[in-house]
Amino acid sequence: MTDKLDDTGRDSVCGLPHGSDYSLQQRCAQRIQLFIESPQVKKVNTNSQHEIGENGCRPPLRRCDPARNLLARFELKVRKWPDDLSGLSAHNSYLAAHHTDGLGASPHSLLRNAASLLNFCERRQPANMVLSLQPWLPLLWLCAGLLLSSAPPLLGKECPRLCVCEIRPWFTPQSTYKEATTVDCNDLRLKHIPSNLSTDTQVLLLQSNAISHTRGELDALFNLTELDLSQNNFSNVEAVRLTDMNHLTTLHLEENHITQLRENCLGNLSNLQELYINHNEISSISPRAFGGLRNLLRLHLNSNKLQVIDNRWFEETPNLEILMIGENPVIGLLDMNFKPLGRLRSLVLAGMDLTDVPANAFVGLDNLESISFYDNKLQRIPQLALEKVPNLKFLDLNKNPVHKIQEGDFRNMFHLKELGINNMMELVSIDRFALDNLPELTKLEATNNPKLSYVHKLAFRDMPALESLMLNNNALTALYQHTVEVLPNLREISLHSNPLRCDCVIQWMSSNRTTVRFMEPTAMLCTSPSELRGKMVREMRKLEPLEQCLPLISHDTFPSHLDLELGASVSLDCRAMAEPEPDIYWVTPLGAKITADTVSERYHLSSEGTLRLFHVQVEDSGHYTCVAQNTEGADTRVASVRVNGTLLDNAQVMKIYVKQTESHSILVSWKVNSNVMSSNLKWASATMKIDNPHITYTARVPVDVHEYNLTHLQPSTEYEVCLTVANVHLQTHKSCVNVTTRGATFSLDLSAQHPSVAVLAVMATMLAFLSLATVGVYVARRWKRKNYHHSLKKYMLKTSSIPLNELYPPLINLWEADGEKDKDGGAEGKPSPVDTTRSYYMW
Structure with a gap:
């Protein structure tokens, strides 16, 4: 009779070299203590932590295997021993009496709690969570104490020196419990596989040695079901020399130095179901490298040097259910990349620096239930690609630089149950109807996003099954009550560790208006206004209720400074919260007001406040101001835009x-x-x-x-x-x-002229005075002759020697010239045409 448990188990805590001076109990206790204090327990395995399995649980991490083996071995004892603990030694009875910590006194109750330990160990953990087994130390000691009598040694050949040979629990890839003849030679620094291995060996553990090739030691192991050669020095798969191993189901070759997989390199392993070849140096895989592995269920290729993914690799593995291929420097995914894998249930693409996912990359994956995009460079949700996965249940988008979650990002994901959008360094907002029509979604995690400062009032729609909403450790200042009211089955919200503004928007949280439980309410603290800073939100119930409050623009939705290249396009996302909801508009550097109704080839403003600038030029640089306004007032925030390194204001153009x-x-x-x-x-x-x-x-x-x-x-x-x-x-x-303008003094005007001009002016002035004097004399004499009737013939002959025609015309011509000029100037109403390459004159 076998018992169906959660997943595969391997390794033992209590395997120590024979011949030790310690009793088995002491050795077992020592190994348990070392296990608890080891880095493997305290550090989460990077690759396993991103893989989501059935029912939302991750497949067990290697750190959990010792606990699982203890449980299975303890289960064997329980079947044989009575409930009165008569099989325990006095020391074990003392442990059972004084160190149960509520775990129960009977072996059966201890077994149930040991199962709880496994469940705790294997359940999905946050990426940065440190697992500690200290609370379970008494249980592990008790389990160790139950193993007072060692397992029967292997029959036939003697156990290799320094190795441990015994019957141990073992779980098939389908998580079926069995007992297997195990030879444990881990961590012995062996350079060769021991030659005196029993032909009955089913599990051979050779992890953390220095083996680089085999010499036929495995040829006689016809019953071998699991072989662990991880953390050795193999440079190629052929050096393992795996032949005629029809029972081998699990092969571990991770953390070696394998550089390539040649054609049919594992073709003799027709029953292989699990292949772990991750953390190597593989840069090349032949199209038929996995030929003959038609029963393969799990393939780990992560953490190698692959630059492309070839769908021909998977044509020989039609039954594959779990594929881990992350942490490879892949240039990008291609359409139909995984099409041959019609039975695939879990796909891990973590740490591949993906910036985009082609629309048809997942075509053919009709049974895929979980995808992990953890730690990539996706700036938007790959919605078109995800639409091709009709049965997706678990989606991990953690640690991607997604800027905002928008309407339609998760369209048609009718079976999605859990969504993770944590640790997104660039996420600023969850916009209107961003999560819509997700009838089976039960848990949403959006935590540790340092710029997430806005969740739209209508962000969630048609999500009747949502029970858990995790929004802690963000930059949120508020959460609208309506956002929660539209989630009929919501049971808990995590909103702590946010800079909450304690005004009318969140005053509902301090009252009993909902049945939702706030997690860690003592960590929900006000940061504004100043009189409430540091106080818990629930203390707001003592204040007078407010129905309206000023808008507050979320300060992380758009940057205060932005550098753009010439011809680029950019979006500035302005978001604000208030009661009543504010209207948002923008003001350009030239003072133009841009609203949602503005029609322009240069700008576009969405109804939510996103200003789009198209094909920017240098003259578009300057200060852009977002204004959020309601009946209570307004809030503003400015973004300085540089184009080609230049920030111009109106006067600088x-x-x-x-x-x-x-x-x-x-x-x-x-x-x-x-x-x-x-x-x-x-x-x-x-x-x-x-x-x-x-x-x-x-x-x-x-x-x-x-x-x-x-x-x-x-x-x-x-x-x-x-x-x-x-x-x-x-x-x-x-x-x-x-x-x-300059002053109009005569001397100043003369000094400004050429010296010859000044001389001529002086001479002309003297001549004018002389002419005026002559005229005066002439006039006086004529008047005298007329009045006194004297003869003036003598004088007339003398004055006629001065030609008056030589004196008058220059003066008359000068006056006429000035008069004509004045007439022309007075008739001119606008500038007359002038050579435009030089200058223009304005009167």
Whole structure:
């Protein structure tokens, strides 16, 4: 009669070399103590901890095997001994009387509690949990004490030196209990397999030795069912020389130095069901390397050097149920990668640096129940690929840089029971309807996500079976009551170790409005407002209830600084919580307000507050402000966006400066920032404006002009000169400068001219005075002659020697020229065409 238990067992705690001076009881106790204090007990095996088995339990870790063997051996004693513990020695009776710790006094009750120990050991643990067996030390001592009489030695040949040979419990790959003739030669630093092995040997343990090849020692072991050669020095499988072993079901070759698997390298093992070849150096596997292994159920290829996964490997293993192939530097998964594995139930793809999963990677895996993507680089949920797994029950997405959980990420996963989204360093939010229509989901774990600061009020929908919601150790400031009310079967919430804001949003937690149990309520502490900092949330019941409160933007949903490449697109996720729920809009660096109704080729704002920027240019850099507003007020938060390392404000895109100043004119020029490529900053229009308290001028400037001359200004007067341009995307940029014209003194004007011009001016002035004097004399004499009737012939002949036509025309021409110029200036209403490569003038 055999008993069906949980899974396979191997190794024993109590196997010690024969001939020791210790009694079996002392040796057994010593081995148990060493086992409890060993690193294997205190450290979780990385590969096994990610594998999820049937009913949500992981297959047993190697650390649990000694406890399982103790249980099985103890069970043999229970079948033979009466309930009054008459088979125990006095010492064991003392242990049973004083160290049961509630485990029970009868062997049968001890057996039941030993089974509980196994259940505790094998149940799924968090990735960072340290397993301690100290509370079970009395039980293990008691089990050791029951083994006062050693197992019968193997018949036939003598047991190899330093090895332990005995009958031990053994479990088949189907978890069926049996008793097996076992030879334990672990940890002996052997360089060769002992030659005097009994032909009755069924389990041969040679772990942690220095064996690099065999010399025929295994040829006569026709009854061998399990062979452990892990942690040795084999460089290839052929060196093991496994021939005619029709009963071998389990082979351990992990932690050797195997570099490749050649074609049909294990073809003689037709009944092999478990192959552990992980933690080697395998970089190449022949397409038919597993030829002949049609009964293989479990294959461990993790922690090797594989760069590709070839679906031809699995064509010879159609019955495979568990595949662990993680921690390989695989370039990426391919479509139909696992299609031959129609019976696969568990797939572990942990630690492969996967950034994406093709939509058809899991086609053909109709019976797959669990997948682990632990410790990859997935930035979004591989929803299209997971849709091809109709019977998925357990999904491990822990330790991936997923940014947010969105609507549709888990679509059509009707049989999903447990979901893990823990330790996601980039996860910021669980958005509206992110988990929807999951009728069988019973447990959701979203813990230890340092940026997870927002869970939407409607994040969960149609999840009638959810019982456990783990949200502890995140950055959550609140959780809406409605989020919990829509989960009819919810029994417990873990929300501790979050920076909770104790206002109207979470005041429901302090009352008896729900039947949900909060785990570790003493660790649910307020961080704001300041008067409640450090107090427990449940103390809020003493405060006056509030129905409305200010919005609070979740500070981890988008970064405060962002560096982008030219032409990139980016999303800025702004999330806020308040009562009533706030409206969210954004303000661009140029002051434009972006709402969900805004239509633009450059921006798009979702209803939840995500601003999408498309094909950014340098002029898009600057400060973007998120505003969350409700009837109580508003909260804002700014993100500084750099493009190609440049952070521009409105004035930095271009700069206007004064090139030359005169008493009646100003020459200005402007320059585009050197970081803004001319091809990315093309003006659609430009306007020049000059302004002071007395006068304002405005003129349109040709697009390609970069210099302008402003004329007919007042001397010693301050002006503000501004240039406003609009680019092809209707974004405007403005740059201004203040300048004062020069004074209009004569001497100053002369000094500014060329020296020859000054000389000519002096000569012209002298000539003018001389001409005016001559005219004066002439006029006076004419007047005198007219009045006194004297003869003036003598004088007239003298004055006529000065030609008046040579004096008047220059003055008259000068006045006429100025008059014409004034007329032209007065008729000009806008700048006349000028060579645009040089400058323009404005009157």
